Amino acid sequence: MWGTRGGNRTFGVGLLAGALLLAAGCGGAAEGSGQPTATVTVTTTVEAPSASSPPTEAPSTPVVSDDSSEPTDSATPVALAADVAGRPLVLSNIFKYPDGWKDGRYDVADRKQATGIGGTLSACGYDETLELRLANNFGRLKLEFGQSNSSESSDLELVVRIDTNGQYRDQKSVKLNQIAAIDLPVPKVNALKIIVSLKNTAACGTSGAVEAVLMNMVLS
Incomplete structure (x- = not known):
């Protein structure tokens, strides 16, 4: 067929x-004649996913908030502790102070490289205030002040006034090449302000700036 x-x-x-x-x-x-056996090869073709197929998204990791962290210290200055008594105060002991004031060493009258807190007053008619918080921990304040020998003006008069708990307590003034001292009791005082200014005189407006220096500011 x-x-x-x-x-x-x-x-x-x-x-x-x-x-x-x-x-x-x-x-x-x-x-077992030694003749070669037939080998069958199977080829499998795996197709790659098309470009239009959406990618498989990895599972998201949940965000766990850490509530066990310790609170950070506040940047706000605190009242002075009693253990600062007997040591000259530095700027970090001041509760509030004007911009530009700094710790340093100054030549004031006949004193060379005296340690103090200094700031510049550029005109009469306004003041700079430094405030201490004593928290009723002290009984007395002593300080000295003067004009830096490197002050631009030599004709102006520097004034330092002390207020405690919002009330006037004392005030003194110095010219260049002078040093004045203030010594007053401060029992039951919390807020103490040191108010620094230039006295209104005929030289105001015609002279330059003055660098005020507070020295040996000690509480006891």
């Missing part, structure tokens, strides 16, 4: 040849 159609003849010959190869392979393996 294969002689009538060329296509059927080819199919039959191919099928017969495949059967013979399979039989020969099985027989050789069984008899």
Whole structure:
């Protein structure tokens, strides 16, 4: 029946040849004749995801707040403790002070490189205030003050006034090349203000600035 159609003849010959190869392979393996066995290789094609496929999102990590942290210290200055008694005060002991004032060493009158707190007054008619909070911890305040020898003006008069608990207590003034001292009791005082200014004189408006220096400010 294969002689009538060329296509059927080819199919039959191919099928017969495949059967013979399979039989020969099985027989050789069984008899150990050393003939090579047929190897079948299977190739699997894995398609990559298309560009239009959305990326898989990684699971988000929950944010856990840390409520166990210690509170930070406040930047606000605190009242002076009793243990500062007997030591000259520095700027960090001052509750409030004007911008530009600083700790340093100054030549004042005949004193060389005296330790103090200094600030510049550039005109008459206004004042600079430094405030201490004593918290009723002290009984006496002593301080000295003068004009720095490097002050621009040599004609102006420096005034230092002390108020305690909102009331006037004392006031003194000095010219260049002078040093004045204030010594007053401060029991039951909380707020103490040191008010620094230039005295209104004929030299105001025609002279330059003055560098005021507070020295040996001691509480006891």
